[in-house]
Amino acid sequence: MVTMPRMLKRRFLIILILPLVVFAAGVPTAQIVRGQSAAQESPERDARMRWFREAKFGLFIHWGLYAVPAGEWKGQAIPGIGEWIMNRAKIPVKEYEQLATQFNPTKFNADAWVQMAVDAGMKYIVITSKHHDGFAMYGSKVSPYNILDATPFKRDPLKELAAACARHKIRLGFYYSQAQDWHEPNGAGNTWDFGADDKKDFDQYLRGKAEPQVRELLTNYGPVCLIWFDTPRMMTAERSQRFADLLHTLQPQCLIDGRLGAVGDYRSMGDNSIPQAVLKEDWEVPATLNHTWGFKKDDTDWKPPSELVFKLVDIVSKGGNYLLNVGPTAEGIIPQASQDNLRAVGRWLKVNGEAIYGAGTTPFGTELGAYSETEKDKTGKPVFTVSEDWRCTIKPGKLYIHLFRWPGKTFELHGIKDTVERAYLLADPAHKRLAIMSSGDTVTITLPAQPPSEYDSVLCLATKAAVAKR
Ligand code: JFZ
Numbered sequence: 001m002v003t004m005p006r007m008l009k010r011r012f013l014i015i016l017i018l019p020l021v022v023f024a025a026g027v028p029t030a031q032i033v034r035g036q037s038a039a040q041e042s043p044e045r046d047a048r049m050r051w052f053r054e055a056k057f058g059l060f061i062h063w064g065l066y067a068v069p070a071g072e073w074k075g076q077a078i079p080g081i082g083e084w085i086m087n088r089a090k091i092p093v094k095e096y097e098q099l100a101t102q103f104n105p106t107k108f109n110a111d112a113w114v115q116m117a118v119d120a121g122m123k124y125i126v127i128t129s130k131h132h133d134g135f136a137m138y139g140s141k142v143s144p145y146n147i148l149d150a151t152p153f154k155r156d157p158l159k160e161l162a163a164a165c166a167r168h169k170i171r172l173g174f175y176y177s178q179a180q181d182w183h184e185p186n187g188a189g190n191t192w193d194f195g196a197d198d199k200k201d202f203d204q205y206l207r208g209k210a211e212p213q214v215r216e217l218l219t220n221y222g223p224v225c226l227i228w229f230d231t232p233r234m235m236t237a238e239r240s241q242r243f244a245d246l247l248h249t250l251q252p253q254c255l256i257d258g259r260l261g262a263v264g265d266y267r268s269m270g271d272n273s274i275p276q277a278v279l280k281e282d283w284e285v286p287a288t289l290n291h292t293w294g295f296k297k298d299d300t301d302w303k304p305p306s307e308l309v310f311k312l313v314d315i316v317s318k319g320g321n322y323l324l325n326v327g328p329t330a331e332g333i334i335p336q337a338s339q340d341n342l343r344a345v346g347r348w349l350k351v352n353g354e355a356i357y358g359a360g361t362t363p364f365g366t367e368l369g370a371y372s373e374t375e376k377d378k379t380g381k382p383v384f385t386v387s388e389d390w391r392c393t394i395k396p397g398k399l400y401i402h403l404f405r406w407p408g409k410t411f412e413l414h415g416i417k418d419t420v421e422r423a424y425l426l427a428d429p430a431h432k433r434l435a436i437m438s439s440g441d442t443v444t445i446t447l448p449a450q451p452p453s454e455y456d457s458v459l460c461l462a463t464k465a466a467v468a469k470r
Pocket of ligand 1: 230
């Protein structure tokens, strides 16, 4: 038996189905999402969600002034995620603002970034247009605190990215921190300069900056596939609805992620959190390649491609999307290790993408893991152990068995109701037929001695209807 060299560094987190995770900074994460229940499904919504449901894999980009300090302030390494440095080090606005004068990412090349996403097999890109630090990474007329007006760079990277995305036919969406804005006296989050949030005129900030900036993003950058709102502090249903109305008016096709507030088109999971089981609704996991979103010079603990492929397949087999992040440097370069690892995933997808894009969820479930009969967590609940041997994705007439651990001479699958008519490996260009033996609802496939793919060898089983018994 060959064991793949996967996930050696990390044990899988035990992941919760419900987003109970509360972020270290105290972000409330109750994520109330619009349009997920069957009752709210409609042909209109189906059409709007179609690209998202087919895409499966996207590129997240966290890029802003925080790339300049890159995790270090006044000679001190600041713990935590890089884009939170202003908050973690309690940097006064007047000091943090000065970073803009140093921000000159002359090596930024929109085409190169987009090409990398394409090479990685990604179908959409989501970039920070304004993170919690309040700095707009595009030319904004609403506030001079933006990359075009406040830096020596004097370019609008979002304009350049929008043009490059159009050329490469890949969708573009914008992250926008609607509630936290540490630059504004009335924005949420900056208590070190401006005092407690509950004393602020939050609606003044929303109406004066956040709403008009979202309007700009939806007006000046062509079709926007989604707006990725975040950390909905103080976002009442009414306040959330004002953003939703803007979207529905300006770009009715544009999706809303799960972190606006009371409305959204899909559920955003906790960062790096993969549910244990198949979810019927639409969902996405935002995830890091190392441990930070914004660039940090001392975070070089990269997840290997084997782990990225496993997570992508695991997520797709449960019905979700994987939004994987890079944190470019202050020069405008995506770290080389990020590029290398993403391109390795892309090479696997070139061969096996048929089993990912537009694929459906597993009809089985036993392969996902199980609750331990003996081990209990601190609260006395049985521990869920994730199994990592195989996963299943489907298309009409096809079952794709993703083999992460080569099972040896044969693979045995239980619970098959339909007749398997043909079996072959996706990585075999000739699609040579593998021997099939059936007995009751068990089918046994004879495999070659060695796995054809390094990370995940995909066994395709062609059935009459691909209806497998649960
Ligand atoms: C937020 C941001 O604060 C962070 O900087 C980054 O942009 C990330 C993608 O999103 O952090 C969160 C928000 C929600 C959860 C975790 C981290 N959550 O629901 O578990």
